Amino acid sequence: SRKGSTLVRGVHEKQSMNKSRQRFWELAGSNLGDILGVEKTAEQLDADTAIVGDDGEVDFKEDAKFAQHLIKKREAVSDFAKSKTLSQQRQYLPIYSVRDELLQVVRENQVVVVVGETGSGKTTQLTQYLHEDGYTTNGIVGCTQPRRVAAMSVAKRVSEEMETELGDLVGYAIRFEDVTGPSTVIKYMTDGVLLRATLKDADLDKYRVVVMDEAHERSLNTDVLFGILKKVVAKRRDFKLIVTSATLNAEKFSLFFGSAPIFHIPGRTFPVQTLYTKSPCEDYAEAAVKQAMTIHITSAPGDILIFMTGQDEIEAACYALSERMEQLVSTTKQAVSKLLILPIYSQLPADLQAKIFQKAEDGARKCIIATNIAETSLTVDGIFYVIDTGYGKMKVYNPRMGMDALQVFPVSRAAADQRAGRAGRTGPGTCYRLYTETAHQNELLPSPVPEIQRTNLGNVVLLLKSLKVDSLLDFDFMDPPPQDNILNSMYQLWVLGALDNVGNLTDLGWKMVEFPLDPPLAKMLLIGEKLECLNEVLTIVSMLSVPSVFFRPKDRAEESDAAREKFFVPESDHLTLLNVYEQWKSNSYHWDIVRKAICSAYFHNAARLKGIGEYVNCRNGMPCHLHPSSAVYGLGYTPDYVVYHELILTTKEYMQCATSVEPEWLAEMGPMFFSVKDSDTSILEQKKKQKESKSAMEEQMENMKIDEVEKERRC
Numbered sequence: 001s002r003k004g005s006t007l008v009r010g011v012h013e014k015q016s017m018n019k020s021r022q023r024f025w026e027l028a029g030s031n032l033g034d035i036l037g038v039e040k041t042a043e044q045l046d047a048d049t050a051i052v053g054d055d056g057e058v059d060f061k062e063d064a065k066f067a068q069h070l071i072k073k074r075e076a077v078s079d080f081a082k083s084k085t086l087s088q089q090r091q092y093l094p095i096y097s098v099r100d101e102l103l104q105v106v107r108e109n110q111v112v113v114v115v116g117e118t119g120s121g122k123t124t125q126l127t128q129y130l131h132e133d134g135y136t137t138n139g140i141v142g143c144t145q146p147r148r149v150a151a152m153s154v155a156k157r158v159s160e161e162m163e164t165e166l167g168d169l170v171g172y173a174i175r176f177e178d179v180t181g182p183s184t185v186i187k188y189m190t191d192g193v194l195l196r197a198t199l200k201d202a203d204l205d206k207y208r209v210v211v212m213d214e215a216h217e218r219s220l221n222t223d224v225l226f227g228i229l230k231k232v233v234a235k236r237r238d239f240k241l242i243v244t245s246a247t248l249n250a251e252k253f254s255l256f257f258g259s260a261p262i263f264h265i266p267g268r269t270f271p272v273q274t275l276y277t278k279s280p281c282e283d284y285a286e287a288a289v290k291q292a293m294t295i296h297i298t299s300a301p302g303d304i305l306i307f308m309t310g311q312d313e314i315e316a317a318c319y320a321l322s323e324r325m326e327q328l329v330s331t332t333k334q335a336v337s338k339l340l341i342l343p344i345y346s347q348l349p350a351d352l353q354a355k356i357f358q359k360a361e362d363g364a365r366k367c368i369i370a371t372n373i374a375e376t377s378l379t380v381d382g383i384f385y386v387i388d389t390g391y392g393k394m395k396v397y398n399p400r401m402g403m404d405a406l407q408v409f410p411v412s413r414a415a416a417d418q419r420a421g422r423a424g425r426t427g428p429g430t431c432y433r434l435y436t437e438t439a440h441q442n443e444l445l446p447s448p449v450p451e452i453q454r455t456n457l458g459n460v461v462l463l464l465k466s467l468k469v470d471s472l473l474d475f476d477f478m479d480p481p482p483q484d485n486i487l488n489s490m491y492q493l494w495v496l497g498a499l500d501n502v503g504n505l506t507d508l509g510w511k512m513v514e515f516p517l518d519p520p521l522a523k524m525l526l527i528g529e530k531l532e533c534l535n536e537v538l539t540i541v542s543m544l545s546v547p548s549v550f551f552r553p554k555d556r557a558e559e560s561d562a563a564r565e566k567f568f569v570p571e572s573d574h575l576t577l578l579n580v581y582e583q584w585k586s587n588s589y590h591w592d593i594v595r596k597a598i599c600s601a602y603f604h605n606a607a608r609l610k611g612i613g614e615y616v617n618c619r620n621g622m623p624c625h626l627h628p629s630s631a632v633y634g635l636g637y638t639p640d641y642v643v644y645h646e647l648i649l650t651t652k653e654y655m656q657c658a659t660s661v662e663p664e665w666l667a668e669m670g671p672m673f674f675s676v677k678d679s680d681t682s683i684l685e686q687k688k689k690q691k692e693s694k695s696a697m698e699e700q701m702e703n704m705k706i707d708e709v710e711k712e713r714r715c
C-alpha cells in the first residue's frame with residue numbers, strides 16, 4: 001500500500017518482461033521454444049533483464065505539437081452513426097468501397113484471405129455480400145466466431161440490417177442454443193459448433209461458403225478447423241472458404257491454403273500516437289492510475305481505456321482512482337470535471353458489463369479499466385486514450401504436470417498494437433505504453449502463442465479420433481501442438497477409458513464424443529446415468545460449464561463469503577454447486593409460485609411481525625405467535641409477513657402451519673383488505689380508496705344476492 005491507496009501492485013517477477021517470458025517457457029515446456037524459433041535460453045534472457053527505474057514515475061516523451069494537432073483533428077470528427085440510417089451506415093463502411101472487386105476475387109478463387117482493421121465491416125458485411133451475390137441459392141453461408149457473445153450480437157445486428165427476424169434469414173448457433181430456422185441462409189456460429197458439425201457431416205454439404213472470422217485469434221477450435229476445412233476444399237470444388245484476419249498472420253494463412261490470394265480492405269482508422277516510458281516502471285498499476293489522473297486533468301475530452309490483467313488488479317485500480325479523484329476534489333478550489341470509473345472483466349455480471357457502453361453525463365469523462373476482453377471482443381466508441389500496462393493473463397498447459405495455469409505474461413507486439421488501435425476508432429488518439437520502447441522491440445513476442453500450443457488437447461484428440469484421423473501426429477496442423485501435449489492428452493483419455501490400448505475409441509469414448517464437454521465431464525454424465533443420479537450430475541456438470549455463479553467484488557468480499565457459506569455442503573464443493581442450484585430453483589423459480597398460491601387462499605389469516613416470533617393479525621390486530629416447532633425459524637430470520645392455516649390457543653395463540661409471504665402479494669391477492677402504502681398519497685386518500693373498494697365489494701355482494709333470489713324465483 002502506497003500513499004494511502006490499496007492498489008494491488010502490478011509488479012510481476014521483478015518487473016521484468018523477460019522474467020515473465022521465461023516463466024512462460026518453463027510452464028509450456030521447452031519444446032515450445034523450439035517451435036517458435038526462439039534462440040535465447042532462459043539464462044540469456046535473465047541476463048538481459050533491464051534495470052528497474054525510479055519510483056514508478058512515468059515519464060513520457062510527449063510531443064506538445066502533435067497533441068495540439070490531434071485535438072484539432074478530433075473536433076472535426078462528427079458523431080456519425082447516430083445521424084444515419086442502417087443502410088447508409090452499411091455504405092459508409094470501408095469494405096463497401098471494395099465490394100465488387102472482393103466478390104470478383106471470391107468468384108475466381110476457392111480460398112481467399114481477407115485482411116482489414118477492426119470495424120472495416122468484415123464480420124457484418126461479407127456474409128451479406130455473398131448472399132446478395134447468389135451463394136445462398138444452393139446452400140448456406142456460415143461464419144464462425146471464436147466467442148459466443150460475438151456470434152449472437154453480430155447475428156442480431158445483421159438481421160436488423162437485412163430487416164428480418166433473428167432466426168429467420170439470419171440466425172446463430174452456439175453451444176446449447178440454436179436460433180436458426182428452415183429459411184436461414186446466413187448462419188453465425190462459434191467455431192466449436194462448426195467443428196462439431198463435421199462429426200455428422202464431414203464434407204459440410206449444407207454449406208456453400210464458410211467465413212472463418214477472426215482467424216488471427218488462433219483459437220483452439222479454429223486451428224483444428226483449418227486442417228479439416230483444407231480437406232473439404234480439396235474434396236468439394238463448389239465449396240468456398242474465406243479466412244479473415246487482422247494484418248498479422250495473413251501470409252501464413254495464405255501459404256497454408258496453397259498461396260491463396262490475400263485481399264486487403266483499405267483502412268480508415270485514425271492515427272494513434274504511441275508513447276513509451278523512458279525507463280521500465282516499477283509498479284505499472286500505480287503508474288496506470290497516475291497516468292489516468294494526468295490525462296483527466298490536463299488533456300482534451302475523450303474517454304480513457306486502461307488494460308490490466310485481472311479482476312483483483314482492476315478493482316484495486318478503480319478504488320485507487322476514485323480515491324485520487326476525491327482527494328483532488330477536496331484539495332482544489334476550482335471545479336473538477338467528473339470521472340466515471342468503470343471496471344470490465346469476463347466474470348463481471350452482464351448488467352454491470354453493459355455500463356461501459358452507456359454515455360457518461362455531460363462533461364464527464366469515462367475511464368474504463370479492462371482485461372484483454374476489450375482488446376477485440378468488446379468495442380467501445382469514444383476512446384481517445386489507451387493506457388497499456390503491457391501485461392495480460394493467459395492459460396498455459398503444462399503437459400508434464402497435466403495442469404493448466406492462468407498466468408500473467410507480457411502481451412505480444414500484435415496484441416499491443418491491437419490495444420493501441422482502440423484509441424483511434426472515433427478520432428486520432430494516444431496510447432501510453434507503460435514500458436520502454438526497447439522492451440517493446442526486444443522482449444515481446446511478435447504474435448501470441450496459438451492456443452493449440454498451450455492447452456490441454458483432450459477434446460481435440462477425442463474429436464479427431466472420431467473423425468478417423470488415426471495418426472494425430474500426422475494431422476495437417478498450421479502450427480502443430482507440442483508432441484508432449486498430444487501424448488499426455490491421449491494418456492488421459494486412456495485413463496478415462498475413452499481410448500483402448502491401441503489408441504482407438506472405446507464404446508465409452510464414442511459416447512463421450514457426443515457431448516460438447518471436456519472428456520471428464522462427459523464421463524461424469526455417462527456414469528451418472530448408470531448410477532441413477534443423472535439429474536444431480538447434470539446440474540453439477542452444467543454449473544461447471546458456465547462462469548462461476550459466485551460474484552465476489554472486493555468491497556463486499558465478507559458479505560459475499562457469508563452468502564456463499566450458507567450453501568456449503570461439507571463433503572464437497574461439487575455438491576455445494578448442486579445445493580446452490582436446488583435452492584435457487586426452490587426459491588426463485590418454483591416455490592415462490594407455490595407460496596403465492598398459498599397466500600391467495602389464506603390472506604385473511606395474514607400476520608405482521610411485532611417481535612421475535614410475535615405477530616399480530618393484519619386485519620384485527622389480534623396477537624398470534626409462530627410455533628416453536630415451525631420450519632419458518634429455519635430461515636435464520638423471522639419474516640415480516642406470514643399467512644397461517646389456523647390459530648390454536650394452547651399456552652398462547654399459536655399459528656399452525658405458517659408460510660412467509662411478500663407484502664405485495666397480500667395487496668395483490670386480497671385488495672379488499674390490503675394495499676401497499678404509497679408514500680405519494682396521503683393517509684386520507686388511502687382511507688378513501690379502502691372505503692371505495694369496500695363499498696364496491698358490498699355492492700357486488702348485494703347484486704349476487706339479488707341474482708340468487710332471481711334464479712330461485714324463476715325455478
Ligand code: CDP
Binds near residue numbers: 081117121124
Ligand atoms: O469485423 P469488422 O471488425 O471488420 O467489422 P464489423 O464487426 O462488421 O463492424 C462494422 C460496423 O458495424 C461497426 O463499426 C459497428 O458500427 C457496426 N456493428 C454494430 O453496430 N453492432 C455489432 N454487433 C457489430 C457491428
Ligand code: MG
Binds near residue numbers: 119122123213214
Ligand atoms: Mg469482425
